[in-house]
Amino acid sequence: MIKHHPKFELLQSFVDGDLPASLSAAVAIHADMCAQCQKKIALLTDQIAETSFEENFLDRFIVDDEAVDTIDFDKMIEGITESSDIDISETKVKKSIEFANKTYNLPTVLNNIILGKTAHIGKLSRTRLELQEDEIHTSLLHIEPGGGVPQHTHKGFELTLLLDGSFHDEHGEYVKGDFIMLDGSHTHNPISAEGCLCYTVANDALHFTQGINKLLNPIGAFIY
Amino acid sequence: MQTNLLSRVTSDKPIHMSEKINHPQLCAWLSAVANTRDKVSFTHLFKFFGPKIQSIARGKFPNEAQANEVVQETMSNVWRKAHLFDKDKGAATTWVYTVMRNVTFDMLRKIKGNKEDNLSDDIWPLAESMVCESESFDDHLENKQLLSVLEQLPEAQQAVVKGFYFMEMSQEQLAVHLNLPLGTIKSRLRLALSKLKVQLGEDND
Ligand SMILES: [Zn+2]
Numbered sequence: 001m002i003k004h005h006p007k008f009e010l011l012q013s014f015v016d017g018d019l020p021a022s023l024s025a026a027v028a029i030h031a032d033m034c035a036q037c038q039k040k041i042a043l044l045t046d047q048i049a050e051t052s053f054e055e056n057f058l059d060r061f062i063v064d065d066e067a068v069d070t071i072d073f074d075k076m077i078e079g080i081t082e083s084s085d086i087d088i089s090e091t092k093v094k095k096s097i098e099f100a101n102k103t104y105n106l107p108t109v110l111n112n113i114i115l116g117k118t119a120h121i122g123k124l125s126r127t128r129l130e131l132q133e134d135e136i137h138t139s140l141l142h143i144e145p146g147g148g149v150p151q152h153t154h155k156g157f158e159l160t161l162l163l164d165g166s167f168h169d170e171h172g173e174y175v176k177g178d179f180i181m182l183d184g185s186h187t188h189n190p191i192s193a194e195g196c197l198c199y200t201v202a203n204d205a206l207h208f209t210q211g212i213n214k215l216l217n218p219i220g221a222f223i224y
Numbered sequence: 225m226q227t228n229l230l231s232r233v234t235s236d237k238p239i240h241m242s243e244k245i246n247h248p249q250l251c252a253w254l255s256a257v258a259n260t261r262d263k264v265s266f267t268h269l270f271k272f273f274g275p276k277i278q279s280i281a282r283g284k285f286p287n288e289a290q291a292n293e294v295v296q297e298t299m300s301n302v303w304r305k306a307h308l309f310d311k312d313k314g315a316a317t318t319w320v321y322t323v324m325r326n327v328t329f330d331m332l333r334k335i336k337g338n339k340e341d342n343l344s345d346d347i348w349p350l351a352e353s354m355v356c357e358s359e360s361f362d363d364h365l366e367n368k369q370l371l372s373v374l375e376q377l378p379e380a381q382q383a384v385v386k387g388f389y390f391m392e393m394s395q396e397q398l399a400v401h402l403n404l405p406l407g408t409i410k411s412r413l414r415l416a417l418s419k420l421k422v423q424l425g426e427d428n429d
Contacts, residue, residue, distance in 0.1 A: 008393075017325040021333060021343050028347045043386070046314065049321030053276050054244045071278065071292050077263075077270050080300045084261045087304045109346050132337050 002034050002177040010181075011037065015044040021131050022138040022201045026161050026179065029107040029199060033177035099125050099142035104164055104197050106140075115140075123147025141198045143167065148191035156204035158182045165196030250316035258306035269320075270299055277324050284328055290335070297327040308351040322348055373420060381416035384409055 006014070006027050013019045014027040031038045092108045097115070116128035123144035131138050135156075140163075143149075148167070160180045167174055169188040174180060182188065250272065256265035274295055281294035301323045309319045326344035333339050374382055383402065387393045395413065399406045 015325075017329045017344075021329075021347070024329075024347045025343070042314075045321065046318050049315065049317040050245065052280060052321055053273065053317045071295065073270060073274055076274075076296055076299070077267055080270075080296075080303050081261075081263045081266055085304065086307055087301075111346055112341055112343055114341075132339050134337075 002175065002179075003172075004174065004178040004180050005034065005037055006030060006179050006181070008040075011040055012044060015041060015048055020133050020136055022129075022133055022136055023159065025109050025113070025138075026159055026199060026201060028109045029163070030161060030177060030179045032107060032109070097127065097140065099197065100144050100195070102195075107163065107199075110199075124149070136201060136203045138199070138201045141200050143190075143192040143196050143198075145193060145195040146191075147195070148189065151187060151189035153184060153187045155184055156202060159201040160190075161199040163197045163199055165192060165194055167192035167196050167198075245317060247315055247317070251311050254302075254306055254309050254316045254319070255311060257303065258309060266303055269302065273302075273320055273324075274299060280324070281328065284332070285335075290331065294324065294327055294331065297331070298324045301327065305350060310351075319350070322350060326350070377416055377419060381412050381419075384412045385416045385420070388413060 010019070010023070010027060014024055017024075019027070027037075027041075031041055092111065094108065095106045095111055096103050097106055098104070099118075110129070114130040116130055118125055118127045120126075124147060125142040125144075127140045127142075129138040129140065141160075143165075158181075160174075160178075160182075162174055162176050162178045162180075164176055166176070167190045169190045171188065174190075250269070253262075253265035253269045256262040257269065277298050278291055278295050281291035282288070285291050285294065298320070302320060305323070309316065326348055329344040329347075330340075330342045333341070333343070374385060377385065384398060387398045387401065388395070393401065395406060395409050398404075399409045402409065
């Protein structure tokens with residue numbers, strides 16, 4: 001059962017359209033698997049739509065000459081309705097990806113995001129999602145059974161969304177659908193006994209904290 | 225953007241249907257656009273939504289031309305995609321809001337880095353209901369039943385129950401949000417729950 005959900009503020013920004021694409025996609029993927037968050041998002045959307053389009057009684061007293069000057073609504077309406085064509089929405093194809101000879105269906109939310117090449121280190125494989133969001137890096141991270149990420153902390157945030165399989169760290173067990181947001185105050189060492197596929201978003205390289213693992217800093221950059 | 229989510233509840237208005245918006249009318253216009261490509265209905269929709277979209281977009285874009293482009297894009301999507309609107313699955317305002325938010329999101333992404341990947345409709349689909357219809361969630365049926373019973377409660381109580389269960393707000397948070405004393409929240413919740421129990425049957429708890 002899913003135990004980790006995006007916090008309320010995140011859902012709110014998601015509905016407002018204020019999150020970067022990487023995190024918006026993550027919330028959407030989670031909500032597809034989580035009836036609870038789906039319901040909250042639906043309620044929040046109804047409410048913000050209502051508020052946005054409500055006739056504010058103050059509106060009637062604000063005469064905005066500038067707006068009237070710069071936009072010709074009648075002309076716009078004419079232009080739009082000139083053609084009676086409708087947009088036929090394409091049916092969504094299920095895309096998949098292969099890691100370690102196992103095929104995984106990808107969430108349809110990711111359908112139009114370009115995937116980069118896959119890189120490997122030990123039991124870890126990483127495929128970058130080319131979202132071009134500057135310091136925010138988004139990837140699909142695959143851990144083969146028995147693999148893990150050495151103990152590390154983050155200077156920024158690290159979001160892990162479990163798409164398939166499970167892993168555990170010192171805080172507990174995580175399953176498909178779990179939305180795990182960590183920041184610099186967390187240290188962890190995820191290990192996956194049965195293997196897993198994660199959608200990850202991070203805005204800074206991971207920072208390894210333990211003895212010999214400090215030598216592993218290339219992995220930190222790799223995962224980020 | 226902070227939304228004043230539940231503030232209207234304090235004046236004892238329903239959460240979903242504000243008296244300030246004529247929802248059945250908007251819905252009828254949007255359906256007429258979808259079904260008969262009715263330009264008169266579209267003009268009504270435009271007069272209602274256009275200026276509001278423009279003022280919202282002005283808060284999000286640095287220049288006016290871009291804000292106007294949001295109006296143009298949103299309203300032409302409304303014209304071309306109205307058939308995707310399903311009146312059984314939500315209000316017209318919610319659907320138009322989704323169209324507007326999606327246009328805004330794609331445009332902002334494009335402005336920031338020349339990324340023309342138009343991801344918004346994958347993230348926030350226009351055609352599917354946000355409400356899950358899948359059978360795989362065990363609490364689904366229960367929630368559906370609960371929702372329909374909930375609608376029969378007085379609005380003041382509905383707001384408290386929805387906030388408490390669906391938004392998972394604490395009673396203290398609700399008190400702040402609704403601008404009511406904690407004691408009022410507690411008593412409304414208690415009242416609502418006792419009514420719900422009767423309606424849902426005692427075997428439900
Ligand atoms: Zn959730």
